[in-house]
Amino acid sequence: MINKEQVTILSSKTIALDTFEMVLNNHYISQHAKPGQFLHIYVEGHTLRRPISIANVDPEQETITVLFKRMGAGTQKIATYQPGMVLDVLGPSGNGFYIDSNDSTVLLIGGGIGVPPLYFLGKTLAKQGRKIISVLGFQSKQHVFYEQEFKALGETIIVTNDGSFGEQGFVTDVMDSLGQYDCYYSCGPLPMLQAITAIVPNQKGYISLEERMGCGVGACFACVIPTADEAGYRKICKDGPVFSAKEVTL
Amino acid sequence: MINKEQVTILSSKTIALDTFEMVLNNHYISQHAKPGQFLHIYVEGHTLRRPISIANVDPEQETITVLFKRMGAGTQKIATYQPGMVLDVLGPSGNGFYIDSNDSTVLLIGGGIGVPPLYFLGKTLAKQGRKIISVLGFQSKQHVFYEQEFKALGETIIVTNDGSFGEQGFVTDVMDSLGQYDCYYSCGPLPMLQAITAIVPNQKGYISLEERMGCGVGACFACVIPTADEAGYRKICKDGPVFSAKEVTL
Amino acid sequence: MSQLAVNLPGLNLKNPIMPASGCFGFGREYSEFYDLSKLGAIIMKAATGSERFGNRTPRVAETASGMLNAIGLQNPGVENIIKHEVPFLANYNTSVIANVAGSTLEEYEHVAAAFNDTEHVHALELNISCPNVKEGGIQFGTDPEMAARVTEAVKRASNLPVYVKLSPNVSDILSMAKAVEDAGADGLSMINTITGMQIHLPSGKPLLANKTGGLSGPAIKPVAIRMIYEVSQEVSIPIIGMGGITTAEDVLEFLLAGASAVAVGTANFQNPFVCVEIIDELPHVLSKYGYESITDVIGKGVSV
Amino acid sequence: MSQLAVNLPGLNLKNPIMPASGCFGFGREYSEFYDLSKLGAIIMKAATGSERFGNRTPRVAETASGMLNAIGLQNPGVENIIKHEVPFLANYNTSVIANVAGSTLEEYEHVAAAFNDTEHVHALELNISCPNVKEGGIQFGTDPEMAARVTEAVKRASNLPVYVKLSPNVSDILSMAKAVEDAGADGLSMINTITGMQIHLPSGKPLLANKTGGLSGPAIKPVAIRMIYEVSQEVSIPIIGMGGITTAEDVLEFLLAGASAVAVGTANFQNPFVCVEIIDELPHVLSKYGYESITDVIGKGVSV
Ligand SMILES: Cc1cc2nc3c(=O)[nH]c(=O)nc-3n(C[C@H](O)[C@H](O)[C@H](O)COP(=O)(O)OP(=O)(O)OC[C@H]3O[C@@H](n4cnc5c(N)ncnc54)[C@H](O)[C@@H]3O)c2cc1C
Ligand SMILES: Cc1cc2nc3c(=O)[nH]c(=O)nc-3n(C[C@H](O)[C@H](O)[C@H](O)COP(=O)(O)OP(=O)(O)OC[C@H]3O[C@@H](n4cnc5c(N)ncnc54)[C@H](O)[C@@H]3O)c2cc1C
Ligand SMILES: Cc1cc2nc3c(=O)[nH]c(=O)nc-3n(C[C@H](O)[C@H](O)[C@H](O)COP(=O)(O)O)c2cc1C
Ligand SMILES: Cc1cc2nc3c(=O)[nH]c(=O)nc-3n(C[C@H](O)[C@H](O)[C@H](O)COP(=O)(O)O)c2cc1C
Ligand code: FES
Ligand code: FES
Secondary structure, three states, X not given: OOEEEEEEEEEEEEEEOOEEEEEEEOHHHHHHOOOOOEEEEOOOOOOOOEEEEOOEEEOOOOEEEEEEEOOOHHHXXXXXXXXXXXXXXXXXXXXXXXXXXXXXXXXXXXXXXXXXXXXXXXXXXXXXXXXXXXXXXXXXXXXXOOHHHHHOOEEEEEEEOOOOOOEEOOHHHHHOOOOOOOEEEEEXXXXXXXXXXXXXOXXXXXXXXXXXXXXXXXXXXXXXXXXXXXXXXXXXXXXXXXXXXXXXXX | OOEEEEEEEEEEXXXXXXXXXXXXXXXXXXXXXXXXXXXXXXXXXXOXXXXXXXXXXXXXXXXEEXXXXXXXXXXXXXXXXXXXXXXXXXXXXXXXXXXXXXOOEEEEEEEHHHOHHHHHHHHHHHHOOOEEEEEEEEOOHHHOOOHHHHHOOEEXXXXXXXXXXXXXXXXXXXXXXXXXXXXXXXXXXXXXXXXXXXXXXXXXXXXXXXXXXXXXXXXXXXXXXXXXXXXXXXXXXXXXXXXXXXXXXX | OOOOOEEEOOXXXXXXXXXXXXXXXXOHHHHOOOOHHHOOEEEOOOEOOOOEOOOOOOOEEEEOOEEXXXXXXXXXXXXXXXXXXXXXXXXXXXXXXXXXOOOOHHHHHHHHHHHHHOOOOOEEEEEOOOOOOOOOHHHHHHOHHHHHHHHHHHHHHXXXXXXXXXXXXXXXXHHHHHHHXXXXXXXXXXXXXXXXXXXXXXXXXXXXXXXXXXXXOHHHHHHHHHHHHHHXXXXXXXXXXXXXXXXXXXXXXHHHHOOOEEEEOOHHHHOOOHHHHHHHXXXXXHHXXXXXXXXXXXXXXXXX | OOOOOEEEOXXXXXXXXXXXXXXXXXXXXXXXXXXXXXXXXXXXXXXXXXXXXXXXXXXXXEEOOEEXXXXXXXXXXXXXXXXXXXXXXXXXXXXXXXXXXXXXXXXXXXXXXXXXXXXXXXXXXXXXXXXXXXXXXXXXXXXXXXXXXXXXXXXHHOOOOEEEEOOOOOOOHHHHHHHHHHOOOOEEEEOOOEEEEOEEOOOOEEOEOOEEEEEEOHHHHHHHHHHHHHHHOOOOOOEEEEOOOOOHXXXXXXXXXXXXXXXXXXXXXXXXXXXXXXXXXXXXXXXXXXXXXXXXXXXXXXXX
């Protein structure tokens, strides 16, 4: 269940160009968060909260890690927040990634600031003894983060648009060369998700989506996406952000 | 001349109920401020700046003291500011109190949060060797501040509305009992200024006025007051806040 | 009557606070945060004749002290609302107001009539002012004659008190208010959103897929207060006030301007508890400014 | 032509930034902060036929991301402005626009004609939209026929290009814009303030002595953008855009919406240097979003 919680910032640091890692302390969220869920963060002076994925959780230490990119005024402000400050967040919000207990090899495909939720997922799956293959795409070397963290979970291929780090190209360029996997999980820019679902249309997979939100709790109909049959819709904030790749129309 | 200046908060403390004393550091303003002038303070998240009188200046230490009362959202916010923070202010703004070199005894009449500019004036006049009598009115004992500071300048009578400190009543109740003085200077609530100018209509005196301001520099015509002959007007932010008691219509 | 209570046509409210239409869905989501019985009333999301999917996304944008929305009246249709949503709200000890929308006079009549058979809806809010529907809503909302016609039609079709929700996007709010009062409205609800737009700088195009959207939030409060003040001096039906309310002091401002109850919209998104926090704070604000009760405040500001 | 320059009827602007009428007096105060020659142009405070003292105080109130004002067109009268203020501004290398106001058609004509003999005024801004004058301004500003009549009269009386300043307090901004375009306006200026009110809680009465005032500042930017976008697609005369501008990115948003130059009002009160800071920042913002020059931006947003 979503709570309105006060979380204390334990640390905040730059981990890549314009990209920050913030560790937060909160009992409730650290005990209940599932991979794929997000925090809806209040930012002083802003009408709307900012949705940020949960990138990691340590239930013993009662910490939650988020990674975010400085995009506009809201994330710009969050980037200035110092340890000790208390944030007002709604969370854990949304559903999580569906995990099929029969899957033994999973592929994680992350693009840019879509990578964070996949780390929490990968850690969770690795703990359950599954084999993890990660393909992470970034704009350039300066944007790369969490390479070591993903390598600790399994084979990890980094691609950059300009080839300044890892292989040159898009995540979809390396997808052919991978072995078999039972399920993929992806989060990243819409064109990337569209390309992936087009390349492996029959593969079981789950994608995490973004949309501008009003309430973040399912009440305002701001964040809808049509279902695959175009006869209905889903709310990204509540029914998502994770959907089966076959469930929605991108 | 008014500058846009960055001032650093050196200290901030409560000196009476909802009343704060803040010491600021700034070279330009500390060298140029005259008694009666004010700072026009930018408060984050607010469209309009807040005018606050200069209550004291130390040109050697390059400090400026302001006293303010927590009234609404703006002063509430300023009250939370911590030492080390930098404020954006316009100042020194407005004209100062006119000082006639022939006056030997002056009366200062302050009401509530109108007291602050009179302190800077009193100190300046005392340094010039003039005799100072001060009558300061407050709502109640809890609201009284700067009694010792004014006593250091000369005879000081405190009155409170409820008699919980000093004499009971209004400043005007004790004005009869004072000896001769050459000029009075007053700042406080409008009804108090009206009462004073009515009691001593022929006495030379200067009053400092308040009005809601837009620009604070004389450009927007928000803060006008009719002249005594009703044929013209003055701008409180630029022509004032100090006026000869005979110059304007209260 | 208790300190916070207020009685309006069809609505015996334990307090004057209700979530605004479209900002609270049908209550389910916020019922996970608190007991909806604490609310004076609940205004449901707009109902239309049949299901609507609304506009393409993005549907919201943030603005200075406000937001734009162009949801486009997405809703499951009046039959579904009556079957699935009203029974849920009936579990709570609060009044329920149905927000009635449509593209044609007939659709308005149909939707209004559909609520006649539900026991748990206590009043209708006639939404003639949604700026995000192309077909007719906006004309109904800016032309006094059209507004009067739809009001009359809905009054005829319905057995419930009808509060007509006015659009602020007009030159003359007073003639709109008088037209619907003369047409039989039991109350007014004001204001709906002000039409606005934001350009997305990277693309150089409007950010909202619908191009324009409705501006809400604290930014529009001064416009709401002005319109309510202007109207309340000249009409005799009660006004449910809204537009930028986030605190109990804002509520007092609306009541002094001439409203008899208020709705809170956008603020729910920032703070899901805002309605109950306002309800808890109201008694303190009343006494701070010297009022005994809500009814003591109502109209004080306009009485001179 | 240089990167920031833009040419409009009567106005060869070195950059598209000018202070808005009423927010900059006649330039004297801000000339103590910076060299006014840096500005694209200066729009003077409204001029009326004879001196006006305006409304009682309080005349301003703060609102969320905005402010209300009810100055009431206080000004020394057109003769004094021509004698004492225009010569001061003539010292600077910038264009000067006179804001023309009045209560009657004749007053508008008189004021406009008075500027014919001054060399240093380059255009008129016809203020038919000031919400704080009771006698006629507001009717001129909300009725297309009246607006057309005053535009025609002023065009006949004046030898200068006329920019008509539109009020946002209308149901249909487009018909206002078209009416004044047809009547011969050389350009539009939009938007003026939106009528609002604030209640002073301790007294329970409107805070402004005039009761209502005009809402300005970032709060109204989405309304300005929407109206400029709507109008610029349908009229062919240029638009000077305004309403809530505080940054160079805001300027870009207005240009993309369809404005050809902009005015900055309320933001001067918060930061007296805002106009020059925006001018300095503009080249960076242009290149950040891939534009070569101001003329490269103008209309890009509305071209599809
Ligand atoms: C479920 C979900 C999870 C996300 N997880 C992360 C994450 O882990 N790390 C991260 O850096 N970013 C994440 N994002 C994107 C992040 O929410 C936006 O980058 C952020 O809201 C931008 O805010 P701003 O004030 O900096 O930008 P502005 O452009 O100033 O924001 C203006 C408005 O648009 C909204 N907005 C702008 N971009 C987006 C976007 N891409 N998605 C949704 N709303 C947007 C803002 O929330 C705000 O309401 C996530 C988005 C969603 C929907
Ligand atoms: C020349 C001058 C000198 C002043 N000196 C002092 C001082 O030394 N100490 C002190 O405590 N106060 C002083 N004041 C009053 C002080 O400016 C107000 O108390 C303060 O602006 C209130 O702001 P707020 O945000 O707390 O209140 P709010 O009521 O939230 O303010 C809303 C708006 O109204 C304006 N406003 C409200 N009350 C006043 C007022 N009394 N005068 C002018 N504007 C007002 C605010 O500036 C703001 O624009 C002075 C006022 C003037 C004009
Ligand atoms: C996301 C959103 C959806 C809305 N949907 C509706 C609606 O369906 N029907 C309606 O009458 N008003 C609707 N409104 C308008 C609100 O009910 C309210 O009139 C307006 O937002 C002003 O109040 P606020 O500033 O408190 O939000 C909606 C507003 C928002 C922000
Ligand atoms: C204090 C004040 C005085 C104004 N006086 C005038 C005026 O005399 N003539 C006029 O056409 N507009 C006047 N305006 C309106 C502004 O020129 C401008 O159209 C409006 O404020 C919106 O821009 P902004 O949000 O940047 O302030 C005034 C605005 C303010 C805030
Ligand atoms: S953001 Fe409100 S329904 Fe998703
Ligand atoms: S506040 Fe603008 S003239 Fe005084």
